[in-house]
Ligand SMILES: Cc1ncc(C[n+]2csc(CCOP(=O)(O)OP(=O)(O)O)c2C)c(N)n1
C-alpha cells in the first residue's frame with residue numbers, strides 16, 4: 001500500500017505500542033504532526049523540548065514502556081540534548097524523533113539545520129538519519145528494539161521533511177536482526193554456580209543492587225534471594241526500590257550520602273554481590289579502598305560496566321533478573337541449613353551500626369527539609385511516585401522517603417540534571433494516572449523547567465511539587481561550607497519568584513508553609529485536590545546532607561550529623 | 562601501569578558516520594589513536610577499520626568492549642603477536658642532491674622499496690613491511706631530508722589455520 005512517510009511512521013509507532021508522545025511542533029515536523037492528529041496517539045504539548053525528553057523518560061521509568069518524544073529540527077533538536085544525555089546516563093529506553101531539513105538541503109546550512117545525529121552520537125545508545133523513505137519503517141522498528149533490549153537507552157531518529165512528506169509503498173519490516181548486536185541475557189552457568197558457592201560460604205555478605213535490577217524487572221527475584229540467604233542489601237541511588245526499604249535486611253543507600261550502616265557494611269563485608277550497578281565514583285569513594293575485604297561479584301548485562309572502575313573477582317555478563325533467579329535456584333535449602341546461626345554475628349554487627357548512626361537530623365526552629373520528606377512519606381503511606389530535582393532535595397528524598405516498591409523513585413542519577421523532576425513527574429503521572437506523583441524540588445532546580453507547570457495545568461495532571469526552599473543552591477553551598485571556608489560564591493539566590501503567585505499565574509494551586517506546624521496541614525490540603533499544586537516550604541537555609549563521604553575519601557570515612 | 566602499542570581491526574557496517582562513531586568513541590573516552598585506516602572489504606556492505614593505540618592492558622580491555630558495544634561494529638579482533646600479519650605502507654618524499662642519488666637508491670633497494678616519482682632534487686620512495694622495518698628505512702632516509710611523509714599505519718589480517 002502506498003503511504004506517506006508520516007503515515008508509515010504512525011503505523012510503526014502503533015505497532016510498537018506507542019500510546020503517548022511528548023513533543024513540540026515546528027516546520028520540519030509539520031507533516032508528521034498533521035498525520036499524528038489523525039491517530040488516537042495522545043500528544044502532550046510540553047513548553048520546552050528538554051521537558052519533552054524528561055517527560056518521556058519519567059513515563060518510561062514509571063510504565064516500563066519505551067517513552068517517545070517528537071521535536072522539530074535545529075533548536076528543537078538541540079533543546080533535547082540534556083534530556084537525552086540524562087536518559088543515557090540512567091539507561092532509560094526512549095525514542096527521540098527529530099525533524100530534519102529536506103535531504104537535498106542537508107549540509108547547506110539550511111534554515112534550522114543542525115547535525116543532531118553528530119551532536120548526539122556520544123549520548124545515545126544509537127542514532128539514525130533516515131535518508132530514504134524506503135528505510136523508515138525498518139529504522140523505527142530497529143530503534144525501538146535497541147532502546148528496550150540489552151542495556152536500555154535513548155535512540156534518536158532524524159527524519160528529513162521530504163522523507164516525512166514523500167510517498168512510498170509500505171512494506172511491514174520483518175523481525176529485527178542485527179548481526180553486530182546481540183546482548184547476552186543468559187549468564188554463564190558455571191560462573192554463576194561459583195557465585196552460588198560463594199553465597200553459601202560467605203560469613204559477611206552484602207548485596208549491592210542498582211538500576212539494572214529495576215530495568216530488568218528483577219526486584220522480586222532479588223528480594224527472594226536476599227531473604228532466603230539472609231544477605232543484607234544496599235542500593236545505589238538508581239536502585240532505590242529494588243528491595244523493600246522497610247525490610248530489616250535493608251541497609252539504606254550506599255555512597256557519598258549513603259547510610260552509615262550501608263557504607264560500613266560494604267567496607268567490612270567478605271562478599272559483595274553487585275547486581276546491575278556500574279560503580280559510579282559517587283558510590284565507591286576512593287576506589288582502591290572500596291569493599292577492600294571483599295570478593296566482588298559483578299553481574300551486569302553490559303560488559304563495558306565490568307572492570308571499568310573496580311576490579312572484580314567474578315564477572316557475570318547477563319540479565320540481572322535471569323541471573324538472580326538462577327542463583328536462587330542454585331542455592332538449595334539443604335545448603336542453607338544452619339544459616340541463621342552463621343549469619344547472626346554479622347547481622348548483629350549491622351544492627352549496631354544502624355542503631356549507633358541512624359539517618360537523623362536536629363529538629364527545632366525552622367522547618368527541616370528532612371521532616372517534610374518524612375511527612376510526605378507518612379501522608380502518602382509510602383505509595384507515591386517520587387520524582388526529584390537535583391541537589392540536597394534529591395538526597396533527602398532518597399534518604400527519608402522509604403521506597404518499598406520498584407519504579408517509584410524517578411531521579412536523574414547519572415547526569416544529575418537540575419530541572420529533571422517536574423517534567424519527569426508529568427511523564428510519570430501520565431503513565432500512572434491513579435497514583436500520587438510528587439516532585440521533590442529545590443528552589444534552584446524548579447526554575448530550570450518551571451514552564452512545564454503549564455503542561456501540567458493544560459492536561460489536568462495533579463502532580464504535587466514540594467519545593468524545599470532554602471534560598472540557596474544548597475548542595476553547592478554545602479560543599480563551599482565544608483571545603484571552601486564558607487565562601488558562598490554564587491550559591492545564594494538573592495532573588496526568587498513568589499512561588500505561590502507563580503503557581504497561581506500558571507493556573508495551578510500555590511501553597512506555602514513557613515512553620516513546622518504548617519507542614520502536615522499544608523501537605524494534606526495539597527494531596528486533597530486533584531490539581532497541580534506547588535508548595536513553597538521555607539526550610540532551614542543552611543541544613544546539610546549527612547552522612548557525607550568527602551570526594552575522594554574512602555567510603556567508611558563519613559562526616560556525620 | 563605501562564602502556565603498550567596495541568593494534569585492533571574491526572569489520573563495520575559500510576555506512577556514513579561509522580568512522581566518526583569509532584573515532585568519536587576514542588576521543589570522547591580519552592583513548593589515544595596512533596593511526597587509523599579504513600576501507601571497504603570485498604563485501605560492499607562491510608568496511609574494515611584498523612586502529613593502532615597506545616594504552617595499558619585494562620584500558621585496552623575497556624576500548625575493545627566499548628567498540629564491541631557500538632551497534633555498527635560487527636567483529637573486532639586484536640592484531641598482535643605471531644598469529645597475524647601486519648603491514649604498513651609509507652610514501653616519503655626525500656630531498657636528494659644529485660651526488661646523493663646513488664646512496665639513496667641503494668638504501669631503497671636494500672629495503673625492497675620502490676621509487677614512485679623522481680625529480681632533479683627529490684625522490685618519492687615507497688616502502689612497506691612491518692612497522693619497525695618501515696621505521697628503520699625512514700630513519701636511514703632522514704639525514705637527507707624528508708620533505709613530506711604519508712603513512713597508512715598498520716593494517717593486518719589474522720593468519721588462517723595451516
Ligand atoms: C543543570 C545543572 N546545573 C548545575 C548543576 C550543579 N548543581 C548541583 S546541585 C545544585 C544546587 C541545586 O539547588 P536547588 O535546586 O535549590 O537544590 P538544593 O541543593 O538547595 O536542595 C547545583 C547548582 C546541576 N546539577 N545541574
Ligand SMILES: [Mg+2]
Pocket residue numbers: 442443444468469470471472473474
Ligand atoms: Mg535550594
